[in-house]
């Protein structure tokens with residue numbers, strides 16, 4: 318895949334962020350999400366790829382756009398055939414309430430390389446490059462914390478574990494506290510939290526806990542690009558969810574899914590744009606004269622280069638496809 322695709326992916330997440338950030342604090346997460354989808358979908362149509370959505374807004378009958386299986390992109394002759402994983406707005410509630418950490422994200426890989434993860438929960442663990450290769454999702458919490466602390470040349474008491482603030486994490490939180498690590502809970506957006514582990518200045522060292530499985534695939538793609546490590550295990554809650562795993566070809570739900578299972582190979586691209594302020598990305602700011610500023614990152618696995626891009630948008634001058 319042409320490396321120029323990276324910049325086009327930023328255009329896609331910027332378009333989604335610019336649309337949905339308008340709905341910050343307006344209390345309606347559905348409209349915020351729809352706006353992100355509209356912005357993202359339109360921009361995808363300008364990009365020369367033959368894409369299939371593998372992680373999207375739901376099944377075809379649940380979502381009008383960016384549904385699983387939808388073909389997107391301009392698809393001109395000779396263009397790359399790719400799998401696309403999107404979360405036009407990770408943090409719908411955060412935007413509706415005006416809270417931090419919401420981002421728009423997209424990951425792309427050659428056809429067949431991204432896991433078609435069912436829409437259910439996934440138990441996750443993620444670390445940055447220095448601690449990659451030292452964790453195992455099935456290992457006891459204390460063992461993982463010790464391994465990460467050793468890799469980072471810190472004591473466990475100086476480690477910060479980040480996890481979603483959910484009642485289901487009560488036991489996990491107790492174990493982390495018992496081991497002596499610090500905890501940073503967040504309300505929503507575990508893709509951004511997983512990415513944050515790859516940057517020392519973010520102040521978080523390890524992500525743990527249960528979040529969405531689709532978000533897990535996107536986070537795995539991102540961490541693969543940045544040299545971190547992500548592992549996940551599906552958490553089907555009932556027979557119906559178990560059946561969905563089987564239907565999607567996941568026969569052993571107890572298997573720890575590695576980055577290679579979730580995002581295969583080295584031709585992976587990932588882009589994200591901040592919607593509301595987070596540890597790494599600033600949220601959208603709207604200026605006078607119908608201008609706006611976005612803050613994005615883009616990376617690809619082949620080189621591992623991470624670019625942070627600040628863009629000033631003159632919204633009056635946007636072409637029709639970007640309106």
Ligand SMILES: O=P(O)(O)OC[C@H]1O[C@](O)(COP(=O)(O)O)[C@@H](O)[C@@H]1O
Nearest residue numbers: 406407408409505506507528529532
């Ligand atoms: O809110 P739940 O059910 O605990 O699910 C956790 C998931 O929700 C999120 O926080 C936000 O997802 P949405 O934007 O789809 O609401 C994800 O980042 C996370 O994986």
